[in-house]
Amino acid sequence: MAGKFSDCDLTPIAGGGLLDRRLLLKSGVVFVAAASSPTCFAHAGTGDPQQDANWADPPWLHQTGGPFSGYGTPSKYEKYVVRNIGGNRAPAGDGVSWTPLEYLEGIVTPSGLHFERHHNGVPDIDPKQHRLVIHGRVRQALMFTVENLLRYPMRSQFLFIECGGNSNAGWHEEPIQRPVGSFHGLVSCSEWTGVPLSVLLDEAGVDPSASWVIAEGADANLLNVSLPLSKLMDDAIVALYQNGERLRPENGYPVRLVVPGWEGITNVKWLRRLHVTDQPAMTRNETAKYTELLPSGKARMFTFVMDAKSLITSPSPGQTLKGPNIYEIHGLAWSGRGKIAKVDVSADGGKSWAEALLDGPVMTRCFTRFRMPWKWNGEPAVLKSRATDETGYVQPERDVLIKERGRNGYFHYNAIASWAVDEDGEVRHVYS
Amino acid sequence: MSILKPTSALVLLMCVALAGHAAAQNNPQTPHLGTPMSKTEVAKWDLTVFPDGRGLPPGHGTAKDGRAIYLQKCASCHGDEGQGATAEDLVSGPHPPTADNPSKAIGSYWPYATTIFDFIRRTMPPAAPGSLSSDEIYALTAYLLAANKIIAESDEINALSLPKIKMPNRDGFIPIDAKK
Numbered sequence: 001m002a003g004k005f006s007d008c009d010l011t012p013i014a015g016g017g018l019l020d021r022r023l024l025l026k027s028g029v030v031f032v033a034a035a036s037s038p039t040c041f042a043h044a045g046t047g048d049p050q051q052d053a054n055w056a057d058p059p060w061l062h063q064t065g066g067p068f069s070g071y072g073t074p075s076k077y078e079k080y081v082v083r084n085i086g087g088n089r090a091p092a093g094d095g096v097s098w099t100p101l102e103y104l105e106g107i108v109t110p111s112g113l114h115f116e117r118h119h120n121g122v123p124d125i126d127p128k129q130h131r132l133v134i135h136g137r138v139r140q141a142l143m144f145t146v147e148n149l150l151r152y153p154m155r156s157q158f159l160f161i162e163c164g165g166n167s168n169a170g171w172h173e174e175p176i177q178r179p180v181g182s183f184h185g186l187v188s189c190s191e192w193t194g195v196p197l198s199v200l201l202d203e204a205g206v207d208p209s210a211s212w213v214i215a216e217g218a219d220a221n222l223l224n225v226s227l228p229l230s231k232l233m234d235d236a237i238v239a240l241y242q243n244g245e246r247l248r249p250e251n252g253y254p255v256r257l258v259v260p261g262w263e264g265i266t267n268v269k270w271l272r273r274l275h276v277t278d279q280p281a282m283t284r285n286e287t288a289k290y291t292e293l294l295p296s297g298k299a300r301m302f303t304f305v306m307d308a309k310s311l312i313t314s315p316s317p318g319q320t321l322k323g324p325n326i327y328e329i330h331g332l333a334w335s336g337r338g339k340i341a342k343v344d345v346s347a348d349g350g351k352s353w354a355e356a357l358l359d360g361p362v363m364t365r366c367f368t369r370f371r372m373p374w375k376w377n378g379e380p381a382v383l384k385s386r387a388t389d390e391t392g393y394v395q396p397e398r399d400v401l402i403k404e405r406g407r408n409g410y411f412h413y414n415a416i417a418s419w420a421v422d423e424d425g426e427v428r429h430v431y432s
Numbered sequence: 433m434s435i436l437k438p439t440s441a442l443v444l445l446m447c448v449a450l451a452g453h454a455a456a457q458n459n460p461q462t463p464h465l466g467t468p469m470s471k472t473e474v475a476k477w478d479l480t481v482f483p484d485g486r487g488l489p490p491g492h493g494t495a496k497d498g499r500a501i502y503l504q505k506c507a508s509c510h511g512d513e514g515q516g517a518t519a520e521d522l523v524s525g526p527h528p529p530t531a532d533n534p535s536k537a538i539g540s541y542w543p544y545a546t547t548i549f550d551f552i553r554r555t556m557p558p559a560a561p562g563s564l565s566s567d568e569i570y571a572l573t574a575y576l577l578a579a580n581k582i583i584a585e586s587d588e589i590n591a592l593s594l595p596k597i598k599m600p601n602r603d604g605f606i607p608i609d610a611k612k
Contacts, residue, residue: 202462
């Protein structure tokens, strides 16, 4: 299946058969994808003339196609590409669903596959009955209708949102064997459009004594978190649109706070109240939860920024390589501190690394897709990716993270992930 | 052209500059579509409870009253003794967490007692949030504090006594991306 390479083009530049990323920029090159169950990649021909004749003349060439639709849905043949809904405890509304990262390409998560973390279900909010209130240390408390918010000048930004609890199985003693999305998929990336929060705060007239804002959602959890005013003035968005359409109910319809690069809980869905104040409220979700207990017995608090992280989404656990060939390793990288500067990939468990190609444009606090050509010779290999962001922060190895944080922190796991490929091409999660 | 012209322009510029200064108070370049709210209206919305007790409503309760409410409305998810069941555990010893005993239940982990009242009022019980009276929430808070051996069974919890309780793990947190 490899294209127009001469053998010298395929000289590995790092251990395990990693090739020069610039090969991906050449035309006529064909790379094989790892097969994800239950998809299968059919061969181009069976060798059976009767069968091959059928493929040349399929039935859909001879009948009128289906009707127009008011709102399109994915192909029925892609039904398995769904969020994996986490095992909810009582009540049913308190749980998660995971983005199936292993089935997705590019950097935008389809809105219907954006991960969910609800604390008491998805409220059914009539936008005509919803209000956003700004009060506290302001010159004038204000109430906004959704209709009026839609009249404001808006700003759009492609941003990832990651749950602070994403990837927490990484703290386990044994590597969990699940598809990458069902382990690391509490992260998604969308184009968010809305009103810069600073505009609304300025209209209310923030008092110089204010330093915090307590944001509250309109779910049956009245979920609230305290956020530093400076960050909200800097780049927070009162989002009304996601990927070009109004927010989905499970992503905060009709109004969501988007706080670029900060942990998911701060991106308050169904936003209804912003209390401008001089101190945090020390709510349940900034004390009992979303804090990380260290080996010393002290716990990290207000860990807002999601540090740089990357994942190889293909090949990834549960997938199988169909024999030695030229493959493309690809995956996602992101950082809450800014742009991804580079992603290094290793095919020999971290002994040697090569720099991956980054799909452009590389945007701040947004998913970045990386790609690396790989000549797999059929021998066992351990694949890793390591992100570096524009601040110089380098994604840590797991043993380094655990040495610093212990194993009871639960939140903010961003260590390098390792996928082992065996002789049969099967991919498993390993600690390496 | 008259020499007066630039002078007029200068006066005009000064007027614009003064208007610009006023705009720091009320920027005319944004839509201003919010409806002003009175203090009475704001009070209906304001459910924030601060660690110093600001925002706590009138009312009171004791652990004895709270135990009865707990068994009726909370125990099915959190266990008869707060040990946890389908929902998380609430009761631990009144000691900060350690490497050997990394409990995050109320007595060992929660830094502020006001958070207990606030969280119950926001969302408990999950099937009927907002159904408990302030007295019932104070009583449940008292029960959970007593079950964690932080107060005595007979201690009354109200808007004045609750913020005075020093939780065992009050000093157990290190702020990372923001100061308290």
